[in-house]
Amino acid sequence: xxxxxxxxxxxxxxxxxxxxxxxxxxxxxxxxxxxxxxIAFYQLNLNTLSSSSSxxxxxxxxGALGRLTRAQDSLFGIIRVQYPRYYKTRIEMIxxxxxxxxxxxxxxxxxxxxxxxxxxxxxxxIADAETTHFLKLEAANLEKDVQSLYDALRNNExxxxxxxxxxxxxxxxxxxPYLNDEKLVIIPDGPLxxxxxxxxxxxxxxxxxxxxxxxxxxxxxxxxxxxxxxxxGVQQEVGTRxxxxxxxxxxxxxxxxxxxxxxxxxxxxxxxxxxxxxxLFKGTFLRGQEATEEAFKQKCxxxxxxxxxxxxxxxxxxxxxxxxxxxxxxxxxxxxxxxxIYGQHIxxxxxxxxxxxxxxxxxxxxxxxxxxxxxxxxxxCPNTVMTLWPIKDDLVPDLVRVFYEKLSEGLGxxxxxxxxxxxxxxxxxxxxxxxxxxxxxxxxxxxxxxxSAIVIHDYLRLVVAGLLVAVLLAGIWWYRKxxxxxxxxxx
Numbered sequence: 001x002x003x004x005x006x007x008x009x010x011x012x013x014x015x016x017x018x019x020x021x022x023x024x025x026x027x028x029x030x031x032x033x034x035x036x037x038x039i040a041f042y043q044l045n046l047n048t049l050s051s052s053s054s055x056x057x058x059x060x061x062x063g064a065l066g067r068l069t070r071a072q073d074s075l076f077g078i079i080r081v082q083y084p085r086y087y088k089t090r091i092e093m094i095x096x097x098x099x100x101x102x103x104x105x106x107x108x109x110x111x112x113x114x115x116x117x118x119x120x121x122x123x124x125x126i127a128d129a130e131t132t133h134f135l136k137l138e139a140a141n142l143e144k145d146v147q148s149l150y151d152a153l154r155n156n157e158x159x160x161x162x163x164x165x166x167x168x169x170x171x172x173x174x175x176x177p178y179l180n181d182e183k184l185v186i187i188p189d190g191p192l193x194x195x196x197x198x199x200x201x202x203x204x205x206x207x208x209x210x211x212x213x214x215x216x217x218x219x220x221x222x223x224x225x226x227x228x229x230x231x232x233g234v235q236q237e238v239g240t241r242x243x244x245x246x247x248x249x250x251x252x253x254x255x256x257x258x259x260x261x262x263x264x265x266x267x268x269x270x271x272x273x274x275x276x277x278x279x280l281f282k283g284t285f286l287r288g289q290e291a292t293e294e295a296f297k298q299k300c301x302x303x304x305x306x307x308x309x310x311x312x313x314x315x316x317x318x319x320x321x322x323x324x325x326x327x328x329x330x331x332x333x334x335x336x337x338x339x340x341i342y343g344q345h346i347x348x349x350x351x352x353x354x355x356x357x358x359x360x361x362x363x364x365x366x367x368x369x370x371x372x373x374x375x376x377x378x379x380x381c382p383n384t385v386m387t388l389w390p391i392k393d394d395l396v397p398d399l400v401r402v403f404y405e406k407l408s409e410g411l412g413x414x415x416x417x418x419x420x421x422x423x424x425x426x427x428x429x430x431x432x433x434x435x436x437x438x439x440x441x442x443x444x445x446x447x448x449x450x451x452s453a454i455v456i457h458d459y460l461r462l463v464v465a466g467l468l469v470a471v472l473l474a475g476i477w478w479y480r481k482x483x484x485x486x487x488x489x490x491x
Contacts, residue, residue, distance in 0.1 A: 001116040001125060001189075002226050024083045032079070035072045037343040039065065040320060044339060047318050101225035102127055104232065107446055110183040113175060114225070117142070117190025122171065126178045133178045142170060146191040153199065154389035156435040161205030164434070168200040172213070183218045183414075183446075187225065194360065196388060196441050198421060199434035212434070214421055220414035221443035223377055228445070231382040240450055241347055244283030245303040248274040249291035249310055249327045249334075264325060269393035270309035273354060273400045277307055280408050281451070293332035297344065304349045305449060306381070309396075312355040312372065319362045319370040324355060341375035349449050350413060351376045351384040352403075354396060359386030359441055373443065383413055383444030391439050395431060399424050399440065412446045 042065040046058065106112045111128040122139035126132070149167050152160040171192065186197055198214040222228050248270035271287055278285045283303070286295055300306060308324055315321040320339040328334030353372055361371030373386035402423045406416035417440060424437040431437070
């Protein structure tokens with residue numbers, strides 16, 4: 001089950017861990033990363049632009065790709081000889097046992113639910129602090145039913161209740177006798193990666209009031225237990241980043257995505273999201289023309305929270321060309337492609353990808369769903385809030401506001417998102433449909449965002465300043481008292 005999930009992420013995490021714990025030079029690691037990114041660039045050009053380019057240009061790209069591939073093979077040969085420990089760690093996929101994952105990844109009052117989809121059957125591993133169960137469920141029509149549910153959710157259709165309850169009966173209801181905790185870590189597989197479990201109706205839609213799984217369980221996702229375990233080691237070595245970088249570019253509606261008919265509107269709601277963060281946290285807040293791809297690449301390795309509120313351009317044919325749209329500069333074109341994110345180092349505590357379909361992507365064996373959220377995980381940011389279908393710009397700011405308010409109060413990331421969803425569900429009957437609130441899913445650990453470095457630094461600065469003022473006032477008081485004191489009596 002573990003080897004079926006996100007092996008590319010595991011491979012990159014192994015590389016990160018190897019680079020930090022073994023005696024390989026930074027120059028060699030950077031050379032390996034650079035060649036890998038250049039190969040992806042030329043492969044993308046050949047796949048997407050060759051039909052509209054001259055034969056001479058295509059041959060030039062093929063030649064460059066061949067030279068890069070040979071250079072990569074040569075570099076791997078050198079690494080194999082000179083840095084055998086790094087090479088071994090880089091290429092071997094060693095899966096931890098269940099007990100290790102249970103102890104180091106799953107919270108004591110949490111249950112792990114891991115799915116494995118195999119054609120017409122669905123296998124489920126259920127593990128809490130004390131028990132383990134393994135179930136086999138029938139799944140002959142699962143893909144069809146999940147697709148029907150997904151379409152109903154993303155299109156805000158009335159039939160979503162029936163579709164939701166039907167899939168719930170297939171994939172979750174049989175598990176409930178074995179669930180002893182109200183916190184769940186879910187590792188989905190196959191078509192289940194496309195749907196949020198929060199929106200499952202736990203009783204027929206005819207029964208009122210509606211009872212969503214969101215109200216009964218707190219959920220979070222993981223790519224895999226193995227990846228979560230590796231993240232812990234890498235993050236401990238890298239250290240904690242603090243502060244916020246929030247970006248929300250402005251658009252004039254003249255630009256469009258690779259999907260026919262999609263136009264990029266101004267996104268005033270995205271501007272509100274950044275303003276909310278500016279009120280709650282310290283950091284860098286870039287709007288309009290300041291929200292550039294170049295700025296992102298400069299800030300992504302040093303920020304504790306990365307919040308990107310922008311448009312997403314989905315490329316169904318070539319998923320690696322899917323990108324977040326930022327503003328261009330002379331150095332960058334403003335299209336933050338998935339393959340570019342793969343080449344970044346993003347050790348943030350939290351990435352919030354507030355755009356359409358940021359968690360949706362083509363499923364590939366050993367990759368998982370190739371999405372923008374997946375790219376952030378590959379680059380070293382395991383804790384990500386992302387979306388599974390297009391979202392309405394004017395409805396997102398309230399969810400974002402409540403989420404970050406709860407984070408600032410010390411709630412964990414999964415708990416904060418749950419509170420924000422419940423707020424949206426209960427606050428306005430017009431927006432009670434799961435289309436409005438369940439698109440957002442969280443993948444990552446349970447921990448709160450650590451803001452102590454900033455808070456303590458500011459607190460100490462205020463304390464020191466206060467002490468200095470107190471000492472100064474005391475000195476002035478003593479000096480004045482001495483001047484007013486009567487002199488000695490000489491009579």
